[in-house]
Amino acid sequence: MRITVLAGGVGAARFLRGLKAAAPGARITVIGNTGDDITLCGLRVCPDLDTVMYTLGGGISEEQGWGRAGETFTVAGELAAYGGDTPWFTLGDKDFATHIMRTKLLAEGKPLSEVTRMLCERWRPGVRLLPMSDDVVETHVHLDDGPVVHFQEWWVRLHATVPARAIVPHGAAEATPAPGVLEAIANADFILFPPSNPVVSIGPILAVPGIREAVAAKTVVGVSGIIGGAPVRGMADACLTAIGVETSATAVAAHYGAGLLDGWLVDEQDKAAADDPALAPIAVRALPLYMRDLATTTVIARASVDLAQELSMEPNG
Numbered sequence: 001m002r003i004t005v006l007a008g009g010v011g012a013a014r015f016l017r018g019l020k021a022a023a024p025g026a027r028i029t030v031i032g033n034t035g036d037d038i039t040l041c042g043l044r045v046c047p048d049l050d051t052v053m054y055t056l057g058g059g060i061s062e063e064q065g066w067g068r069a070g071e072t073f074t075v076a077g078e079l080a081a082y083g084g085d086t087p088w089f090t091l092g093d094k095d096f097a098t099h100i101m102r103t104k105l106l107a108e109g110k111p112l113s114e115v116t117r118m119l120c121e122r123w124r125p126g127v128r129l130l131p132m133s134d135d136v137v138e139t140h141v142h143l144d145d146g147p148v149v150h151f152q153e154w155w156v157r158l159h160a161t162v163p164a165r166a167i168v169p170h171g172a173a174e175a176t177p178a179p180g181v182l183e184a185i186a187n188a189d190f191i192l193f194p195p196s197n198p199v200v201s202i203g204p205i206l207a208v209p210g211i212r213e214a215v216a217a218k219t220v221v222g223v224s225g226i227i228g229g230a231p232v233r234g235m236a237d238a239c240l241t242a243i244g245v246e247t248s249a250t251a252v253a254a255h256y257g258a259g260l261l262d263g264w265l266v267d268e269q270d271k272a273a274a275d276d277p278a279l280a281p282i283a284v285r286a287l288p289l290y291m292r293d294l295a296t297t298t299v300i301a302r303a304s305v306d307l308a309q310e311l312s313m314e315p316n317g
């Protein structure tokens with residue numbers, strides 16, 4: 001079974017751990033969001049790629065969901081002594097090695113997809129991890145009062161508390177899918193959208209020309225990251241508000257649209273979504289969606305696979 005997953009953020013990485021357990025024989029390709037990427041002190045940092053690589057490779061800081069376990073911050077402290085670059089974005093000593101190696105390989109002219117493959121040779125995540133594009137795409141947040149800031153500054157320094165009037169994947173329109181991305185979508189038995197932030201994690205991936213159309217041609221099952229009107233973690237509500245979408249499992253499914261989504265998993269608190277006319281063409285299933293641990297995550301992942309297989313069988317699937 002070949003599964004392709006569009007992924008970004010902590011929720012996606014945790015979902016993928018459950019997916020590997022739920023479908024041990026499946027060949028999983030992860031198309032990772034690179035809109036969160038940022039250059040700090042001259043080093044290229046790819047948070048959503050690293051979160052998947054570390055989580056599935058066993059190096060993640062479990063409590064944070066990003067960065068490395070057992071970190072020290074000596075280098076960050078020394079940089080701060082020099083006035084630092086962005087003191088609000090903390091890089092640990094072990095994490096620095098990833099960014100130094102990535103930047104070295106990029107400077108040798110290797111594309112991000114090749115660099116990611118090389119870094120994964122160490123971590124062995126058990127999935128093929130592809131950046132959505134080898135071209136630079138960075139999510140910019142247009143604040144209500146005018147300035148445009150990098151997503152990380154809005155997310156980390158401003159805690160997404162400053163109202164935004166637009167969230168734009170800058171560079172996406174000029175980007176091309178990374179090698180293997182369109183093939184991974186076309187050759188998949190189905191596509192999964194994990195409980196990622198629909199605006200800043202899945203959105204930028206779909207904004208790369210060619211990807212949305214390729215995904216729409218497949219059977220797609222998504223997992224709501226919104227339960228009972230609130231994001232499970234992170235600040236997806238601030239992102240949804242910025243694009244005028246209500247923070248609800250129904251509204252997010254409607255945002256993706258029936259042109260994209262064939263199935264949608266919602267928590268039991270949101271089971272009314274199954275009867276919402278706005279989601280009529282989408283097969284909605286309700287089940288406990290809190291990913292408390294690997295066991296509960298595996299059940300959720302298995303449910304997404306089962307629904308995708310059921311929908312793939314249908315004549316118009």
Ligand code: FO1
Pocket residue numbers: 008009010036045046047048050051066067088089090091095152155156
């Ligand atoms: N998030 C924070 O809230 N504060 C940080 O200092 C921070 C540092 C950081 C370093 C490396 C990395 O890969 C991720 C980091 N994150 C931090 C999380 C990051 O903002 C998010 O993981 C994604 O960009 C959104 O999913």
